Amino acid sequence: MNKQPQAERQRMEADIVCVGFGPATAGFLATLSTQLLNSDGTPVVESAVTPGLPPQVLCYERADDIGFGVSGVVTKARALRATFPDLDRAQIPMATPVDEEKVLYLLDPHGASRRSTTLCLADTFLRAFRWMLPFEQHALKLPWTPPFLHKHGGMVLSLGQFMQWVGTQVQSAGTVQIWPGTPASQVLIEKDTVVGIRLLDQGVDKGGNPSGGFTPGMDIHAALTVVGDGPVGSIGQQLDAHFDVPARHQKRDWAVGMKFVVDLPEGSPLKPGTVLHTFGYPEPEIFGFLYVHPDRVASLGIFVPSWFDSPVRTAYRYLQHWMLHPYLWRYLQGGKLRSWGAKTLSESGRRGEPHLVGNGFARIGEGSGSTNVLTGSGVDEAWATGAQLAEAVFELLQAKKPFSKQNLEDTYVRRRRASWVEREGRVAEKSRDGFQRGVVRGLIGMALAGMTNGQLTLGGEPVQPWKRIPSFENYYRDRTAPGEIVRLRDECETKGVPLHSVLMDRVGWPAIPFDGQLLVSHQDALLLGGKVQAPGGYADHVFFLHPELCQECGTKICIELCSGQAITPGENGVPNFDREKCVHCGACLWNCSQANPENPECMNVAFRAGTGGLHSAEN
Amino acid sequence: MSIAFQIVVCAGIVPDPLQTLEPVATETGPSLKNEMLLPAVLDPWASHALYEAANLARNQAGSKVWLVSLGQKAKLQQVLMTVAQKVPFELVALDGPASGFSESAEVAAVLAEAIRAIPGLDKSKLLVFGGWESASRGAGATMQMVGERLGIVNQFQGVDELKVAADGSLEILERIEGGKYQVSKCTGAPVVLGWATGNLPEPKNNPQIGMVNMRTVMPALQKAKPVELAGEGLSFASVTLPKQLRETKIVKDKSPDDIAKEIVEWIRK
Numbered sequence: 001m002n003k004q005p006q007a008e009r010q011r012m013e014a015d016i017v018c019v020g021f022g023p024a025t026a027g028f029l030a031t032l033s034t035q036l037l038n039s040d041g042t043p044v045v046e047s048a049v050t051p052g053l054p055p056q057v058l059c060y061e062r063a064d065d066i067g068f069g070v071s072g073v074v075t076k077a078r079a080l081r082a083t084f085p086d087l088d089r090a091q092i093p094m095a096t097p098v099d100e101e102k103v104l105y106l107l108d109p110h111g112a113s114r115r116s117t118t119l120c121l122a123d124t125f126l127r128a129f130r131w132m133l134p135f136e137q138h139a140l141k142l143p144w145t146p147p148f149l150h151k152h153g154g155m156v157l158s159l160g161q162f163m164q165w166v167g168t169q170v171q172s173a174g175t176v177q178i179w180p181g182t183p184a185s186q187v188l189i190e191k192d193t194v195v196g197i198r199l200l201d202q203g204v205d206k207g208g209n210p211s212g213g214f215t216p217g218m219d220i221h222a223a224l225t226v227v228g229d230g231p232v233g234s235i236g237q238q239l240d241a242h243f244d245v246p247a248r249h250q251k252r253d254w255a256v257g258m259k260f261v262v263d264l265p266e267g268s269p270l271k272p273g274t275v276l277h278t279f280g281y282p283e284p285e286i287f288g289f290l291y292v293h294p295d296r297v298a299s300l301g302i303f304v305p306s307w308f309d310s311p312v313r314t315a316y317r318y319l320q321h322w323m324l325h326p327y328l329w330r331y332l333q334g335g336k337l338r339s340w341g342a343k344t345l346s347e348s349g350r351r352g353e354p355h356l357v358g359n360g361f362a363r364i365g366e367g368s369g370s371t372n373v374l375t376g377s378g379v380d381e382a383w384a385t386g387a388q389l390a391e392a393v394f395e396l397l398q399a400k401k402p403f404s405k406q407n408l409e410d411t412y413v414r415r416r417r418a419s420w421v422e423r424e425g426r427v428a429e430k431s432r433d434g435f436q437r438g439v440v441r442g443l444i445g446m447a448l449a450g451m452t453n454g455q456l457t458l459g460g461e462p463v464q465p466w467k468r469i470p471s472f473e474n475y476y477r478d479r480t481a482p483g484e485i486v487r488l489r490d491e492c493e494t495k496g497v498p499l500h501s502v503l504m505d506r507v508g509w510p511a512i513p514f515d516g517q518l519l520v521s522h523q524d525a526l527l528l529g530g531k532v533q534a535p536g537g538y539a540d541h542v543f544f545l546h547p548e549l550c551q552e553c554g555t556k557i558c559i560e561l562c563s564g565q566a567i568t569p570g571e572n573g574v575p576n577f578d579r580e581k582c583v584h585c586g587a588c589l590w591n592c593s594q595a596n597p598e599n600p601e602c603m604n605v606a607f608r609a610g611t612g613g614l615h616s617a618e619n
Numbered sequence: 620m621s622i623a624f625q626i627v628v629c630a631g632i633v634p635d636p637l638q639t640l641e642p643v644a645t646e647t648g649p650s651l652k653n654e655m656l657l658p659a660v661l662d663p664w665a666s667h668a669l670y671e672a673a674n675l676a677r678n679q680a681g682s683k684v685w686l687v688s689l690g691q692k693a694k695l696q697q698v699l700m701t702v703a704q705k706v707p708f709e710l711v712a713l714d715g716p717a718s719g720f721s722e723s724a725e726v727a728a729v730l731a732e733a734i735r736a737i738p739g740l741d742k743s744k745l746l747v748f749g750g751w752e753s754a755s756r757g758a759g760a761t762m763q764m765v766g767e768r769l770g771i772v773n774q775f776q777g778v779d780e781l782k783v784a785a786d787g788s789l790e791i792l793e794r795i796e797g798g799k800y801q802v803s804k805c806t807g808a809p810v811v812l813g814w815a816t817g818n819l820p821e822p823k824n825n826p827q828i829g830m831v832n833m834r835t836v837m838p839a840l841q842k843a844k845p846v847e848l849a850g851e852g853l854s855f856a857s858v859t860l861p862k863q864l865r866e867t868k869i870v871k872d873k874s875p876d877d878i879a880k881e882i883v884e885w886i887r888k
Contacts, residue, residue: 012827058826065635065658066697093656161656168693171700174837181701182824202823215823338639495872516865523867531637537823615637617658 009198009216015047015055016393017197017222019184020229021066023159023379024365025059026166027386028226028393030083032057033173035394045397048223055397057176058220060199062183062229062584062609064535066167067160067617069584071257071343074098074275074291075377076154078420079384084169092165094158094293094618098151099273103142106281106288106325112508113283114310118440139278139327148375148450149277156273156291158261158299159379160617181535183609185217187225187238187361194360196221197235200538200609206579208539224393224403228365228386231346232586234609236354236367241599245354250601252306252462253347253373253432256587258315258340258563259301260323260529261618262518265334268296277376278328282321283308284439290328297338299619300328304561305347306465306590307435307442311472312500313561313591315342316522320512323519336517339618340529342563342585347432348462349373350425356416357408364389370421374428374450381421388415427454436460466603469557469593472503479507493569496576500560522565526581532564534580534612541610542567542577542588549594549604550574558605561591584613622787623681624808625740626672628708629730629749629765630665631717632690632698634658636754642858648850649720649858659694659717661702664750668814670822671781672748673706679783684708687733689726690717692843699840703832704824710832710839711737715846719755722853727764729846734769742769742809751776751813759813766811773805776813 018025036054038044043054050056063069081087089095107123108115115123126133126140134141167178186198199217204210229235231254245251264270270292278288285308290300302322304315323332346352346366353369356362364370365382372381392411393403401407416422427449434445437460445458472489473482480503488506492499505511512519526532544550551573558567559575564583570576592603634640634657641652651657661669669686676682685708688695692714699710711733734740734747747769749762759776766774777794784790787807794815795801866885870878 010827012830058830060826065701067658158656164658164693164697168696171696171837172841174841177700177829177833179700179704179824179826179829182704182826199826213820213823215825218826220826521867524865527867528639528865531635531639533637535821615635615658618653618656 007210007214007216009219011219011221013049013056014058014220014222015049016057016224016226017220018057018059018226018228019197019235020227020233021059021061021163021167021178021180022228022230022365022382023163024368024370024382024386025226025228026163026170027079027083027383028228028364028390029057029059029170029176029178029386030166031387031390032393033170033176036175037173054175058222059176059178060182060184060197060220061178061180062611063613064181064611064615065617066178066180067164069341069343069614069619071159071259071341071619073159073379074151074154074156075380076151077380079380079387083383083387089155092157093161094297095162096156096272096292096294098154098156098275099271101145101150101152101275102277103145103149104276104278104327105140105142106278106327107138107140108281109138109326110508110510112504112510113281115284116438116440119280119284137327137330138325146447146450151275156275156293156299158293158618160619164617181611183611184229184235185609187235187242188219188221189242192359194225194239194358196225200611203537204539206540211537213537223360225361226389227361227363227367228382229367231366232344232589232607233367234607236363239361239363240354243355243358249351249353250462251346251348251352252464252601253352254465254590255303255305255345255347256315256342256561256563256585257301257303257345258319258342259299259619260319260337260518261339262298262300262332263336263338264292264296264298264331268331270298270331278322279443281325282318283310286318286322288322303345305435307468309468309470311469311475311555311557311560312503313557314498314500315561315563316525317501317504317512320519321509324512332518337520337525337529339616340525341614341616341619342583342587344586344589345378346371347373350429356413357405359405360403362389362403362408362412370425372424372428374431374446375424381425384419384421385416388412388419391415429454430457430459433460433462434458436462464595464600465590466593466595469555471554472499476503476507496568498559498565498568526564526583529616530564530583531615532581532583532613533615534582534610538579538611540577540579541608542582543606543608544574545596545604545606546594547574553594555593557591557593558588561587563587579610579612582610582613584610621680622783622807623744624675624679624746625683625685625744626676626746626748627685627687627734627737628665628669628672629687629747629762630669631662631688631753631755632659632694633662633717633719633753633755635660636663640860642860648853649855650718654718659690659698661698662750663754664752664814666821667817667819668748668750668812669702669706669708670819671814671817672746673708673822674819675746675781675783685711685737687711687713687730689713689715689729689846691715692840695843696840699836703836704826704829705822707828707831710836712839712843713846714843716848717755719753720855720858721848722850723758723760724764725848725850727761727768729848730761731765731768733844734765745771745809747771747809747811749811749813751778751815762811762813769809771809771811773810774813775803775810777815778812779815779817781812
């Protein structure tokens with residue numbers, strides 16, 4: 001065991017420390033920062049740690065810049081407009097109003113996807129009667145979509161560009177500071193009171209052991225810790241582990257979203273503000289989106305959910321097949337990759353809500369269960385929760401009241417419960433349960449919930465994600481002999497590559513016709529699109545908690561799913577992790593077929609605080 | 620006795636080197652496609668100069684570092700949130716274009732004027748640091764012209780090391796042609812040093828340094844002087860990127876010799 005050198009861990013005092021600069025924290029800081037100073041520059045309320053000055057508000061962001069590692073979005077922007085009533089879209093690159101929305105059911109032109117009997121019958125019917133339906137290029141445009149899916153009046157945004165813009169607005173007030181490239185590794189808890197955070201150690205080896213230039217991460221003590229570190233954030237996970245989650249709440253539904261930002265070909269007929277949503281292909285469980293920005297740029301991608309009962313959850317290859325669908329490829333052919341990225345989404349919504357507050361802490365945004373899983377909206381809700389907390393904090397600061405659990409309940413939680421976020425979140429809470437028992441049932445369940453304000457839903461209690469991952473042998477039992485799978489697995493392990501590609505080839509998925517522009521290798525997407533890198537001197541942030549479970553695991557879905565090819569076959573059956581290729585999507589956290597023996601709600605992969613990742617601000 | 624220097628580091632911002640750059644023609648001359656969308660970093664060459672300056676200031680009691688930076692204010696603010704965590708400095712911000720297509724002489728004039736305007740600057744203690752070239756344009760001319768405008772005749776380019784003797788004289792290790800080094804000595808400040816890479820690693824992020832820097836960074840940004848570069852007399856006949864041929868392959872079971880052979884064959888193709 002390595003001996004820890006006696007390096008002094010420094011400590012700094014602040015009034016409020018925020019973890020993660022996403023839409024929720026941006027909403028918090030944008031709302032709070034403008035209230036802290038009078039017009040003559042004097043503080044409205046004074047700092048407890050630097051008397052005479054306004055409260056010291058610090059925000060630490062994991063990514064190397066404030067616009068990295070976030071995703072493109074279509075949003076109603078209700079909360080954004082409430083914060084910025086005079087919002088000028090022209091100031092935000094890539095922003096445009098929503099103009100046209102379509103929902104498309106994509107049929108499978110290759111016969112390679114796994115479709116239920118119901119879907120196969122529906123496909124046969126659609127093809128037979130296509131002459132009388134809005135059907136073209138193997139796709140049916142739904143003639144009507146329920147209002148809850150509409151984003152009319154909203155905006156298409158690049159969240160990366162939006163966050164950069166907001167960051168500038170927020171910091172120009174001079175009352176808050178946002179520090180990128182600085183992950184928070186640990187929440188500091190004393191007698192069930194959160195007293196601050198510890199920043200990540202620097203100058204350590206892969207295992208976190210001190211090496212050259214060891215610098216212990218600083219402790220930032222604050223009266224209030226605002227946790228907005230997203231669905232897989234390290235601090236949020238630690239709070240859940242310490243305080244547990246409320247009764248009947250659980251985080252079992254997840255999805256990974258993977259996207260491209262694309263320069264559309266010259267003469268593209270797609271107008272800015274066009275919003276397409278798809279389902280049905282490349283697998284019935286995979287949903288897709290295409291949003292058109294100004295200047296012939298589009299954000300497009302797919303969502304692969306945790307209820308997709310497949311050991312082959314390769315978002316990257318499926319994304320390529322999705323782009324190649326005839327309905328979409330006619331728009332994309334000749335396009336060029338500009339940016340690429342991936343991100344985990346918490347699909348549990350309000351059911352995944354943790355304890356929102358406690359002594360010394362408050363949780364906002366996606367990690368606090370704010371995402372509306374019925375309308376597919378998260379940014380607006382996250383922003384709203386941040387703004388609600390800011391109003392509450394300002395109220396408490398003015399009243400000189402401490403950030404106790406009760407005071408935060410009376411101010412922040414009260415506001416949140418009375419807001420549209422809560423009202424709509426309750427409608428959405430069980431709307432997706434039907435997907436636990438199939439796509440068709442899930443779609444019907446969503447429609448029912450949406451049209452009855454959540455009064456009617458189709459049941460299907462979510463199960464732990466690890467229970468939903470079949471073996472390759474079982475999944476491919478009708479298409480490939482078990483012996484053949486064993487042979488292919490051995491070959492792939494020897495080469496150090498995932499298994500999914502050869503299996504998909506084997507069952508009829510066509511080869512990807514790489515063009516070096518838009519259809520590029522996964523590795524090139526990392527380099528050209530994501531510009532992925534990690535600075536040296538930090539520990540690995542992905543660990544396999546019980547290596548013996550990995551050795552027994554036949555699926556190793558962590559390798560198949562990994563968005564950055566950062567997890568690869570390793571010696572003795574334990575996967576390797578390459579920190580320099582990780583995009584911090586966090587999908588390995590819930591893509592593991594082995595339950596954690598200490599907590600069956602969790603799995604055998606630990607996803608902790610880490611540096612690096614995407615270096616693109618266009619996502 | 621330790622000499623207290625006044626070290627002024629000239630450092631612009633450039634697109635993050637990981638980004639894909641594409642020159643485009645605009646009405647006002649060449650530019651980079653979507654430049655405003657691209658994340659920016661402190662110019663890597665000038666970053667070395669800043670780290671060396673901070674190291675020197677730490678070792679020479681009483682020394683102080685100023686960072687003079689010309690760039691679009693919003694981008695500058697963003698970049699400084701990363702840089703300000705690394706070393707202590709006082710910012711002098713200039714709000715203007717940071718393009719690699721700017722005229723070096725104009726940029727030098729603006730920087731020299733900003734340096735001259737720093738209150739309390741004592742030329743006898745002045746060390747002007749910068750990169751010997753820029754990641755956005757390797758003209759290598761700007762720092763020389765800054766020195767000329769400030770009337771500093773002792774100039775060194777491609778510097779990798781600076782030693783200060785007890786009497787304040789300086790010993791400078793410079794890169795010269797043919798992969799060789801030259802050691803020069805001068806009696807002391809003022810000098811201009813255009814840094815190559817130096818020998819220091821990138822400093823670790825230190826939140827306390829960030830907090831201290833922020834006391835001057837935000838006010839400096841708020842009063843950043845707007846700068847217009849006319850670009851008179853400057854024209855570009857053409858701007859192109861080197862052609863790239865890209866082919867990626869993951870190889871884990873080959874020896875370095877075999878990999879080298881394959882790369883050579885690929886280049887020959």
